[in-house]
Amino acid sequence: MTADRRVPARVGLLALLYGSGGLFCTAGALWPMHPDTPVALTRALAVVGIGGAAAILARGDRLSPAGGHVALAGVSLLVAFLASQSVTAVGIVGLGPVLIAVGLYAAHFCSLPAARTHAALAVGTASIGAAVSLPRAAALPWVMTAISALLLTEAHARLNNALRTDAATDPLTGLANRRSWEAEAGRSLARALRSKEPLTVAVLDLDDFKVVNDRDGHGAGDRLLQQVAEHWQARLRTADLLGRYGGDEFVLCLPATDGPGAQELLQRLDGGPISWSVGTATARAGDSLAALLQRADAELYAGKRQRTAGPTDGGS
Template sequence: MIPGDGEENRVGTAHRTAPALLAVLYLLSGALCWLGAAVPMDPATPVPLLWALGAVGIGGGAGLWLTADRARPWVLHAAVVVISLLIGVLAWRSATAVGIVGLGPVQIAVALWAAHFLPLPAARVHTAVLLVCAGTGAWAAAPSGFLSPWICLVVAVAVLAEAQGRLATRLRTAAGTDALTGLANRRAWEEEASRHLARAVRSGEQLAVAIIDLDDFKQVNDRDGHRAGDELLRDLAAGWSRRLRQADLLGRYGGDEFVLCLPATDEVAARALVDELAATHPFTWSAGIATARAGDTLDTVLARADAQLYRRKRSGRTT
């Protein structure tokens, strides 16, 4: 029942992916700037600027890579804004129309990164900022005659970002939702509960976690069939969801087990809430509750809740 190290490693890997890929984008952009400075394609190429932008790209990429494990969301947002501004500067100082339009691939890469890793509204804002920065730089640049390909580039960036953002949103929803009950699935619940726990441990705020295990659920499947069992799970999940607060996090842990994360809640309040949930449906179940302590991980809190759950089951007590 309790998640192992493999699950935690998968969660950690997912958290590192976004800053790591943004770091790669910075590093590649910096390397290409240095290549352009070392082998300029036009006598008017702004070589000193390319060396400087290359240093920013390499340095920023290295910083993002080294801090990928603990990168905060605001750092990633800031990094996307910075690279958008740098693209605008590079467009403004480009010596040729080809050089300006040649910034298209990096614009597409930045927009696709935002669309894949950020919520769709945020991705749209970043794409708009990117296009405004690049467009302003292109408009202020000395070369001309690239309006048609530039319009095609802007349309391509906007369309690709929107398509990727919508697809990523659907995939995230599907990946984090239990298909039967519509609740958060185990992976999604653990990710969100871990964030709540880290915040509670850091701030000293109360937080409770509950594990719910249905009593004699197998008999329902054996007696009435799996369809009846599925309907019971859906009814319980719907009834509990209506009774919970907006901040509470309910998830299906697997089979007939559910988990609750209750921010700003001590054990007494958590037990009272669990008793309220019991009133939503006549089917009986047992629940174990544990509250967060200093130095806790999600595993340790769940282990204490799990131990209380089985003590209550052995004693014959429900809810």
């Protein structure tokens, strides 16, 4: 399979949830655990599981986040229905690992609130289904299974949320780091090109930052970067994406903003603890993020060379 056709992990694992459930139902239909096992229903659920897996894989990276939530909720409802029709306590309690799998999937690929919602839906609906046919003697094992599913989801979701934040954030300034900024700016550019709305990217570079480091030490330089980030972030709009690209260089993505609008917005950033230089580039049809950054960077350093040759009132 080529790189551009590779199935995203969130899609592949969701298909695996459906497919494995379908295979387990197939096994249950072929080798019933009890004479009263609803074999016809188990066969039907096997078809739903395997068919759902095939449909999800066919959708691939076109599966929207909303579609993923619906499909995951579907697993929970199918488990609840299967629990309500089970005829043995072993069969019902044996559904516990599916609840845990749903919770862990949600914890890894969804936000913390969404993961909690999916875990609560899975455990709640399955418990209602189990209550229909669960023998009283098996109530305690089921309660332990349900609580385990909720606790494992919460623990994994919190850990994953912390790791996701650390991976996307510059530890010094708290801004988006280079990798996460490029990912989000790339999505914003794709939306802008589709909707034909303007989008401008700016590259900002602090003037004489090396002098501060050499004169006052790297601690002073770090504090200066933090002050600049706080000053700029407080003056930007909610939709604007500011990131630290490396060293004393920052990048800014301005959705729904043309060239003149970007210059007007950049003027708001004046008044900080150090002067700075900037280059901008507004998206054109067929542009990539790399091309935008290259044009903005070229404008930035052209301005720096011009000031070096003959100082003007430019700068920040």
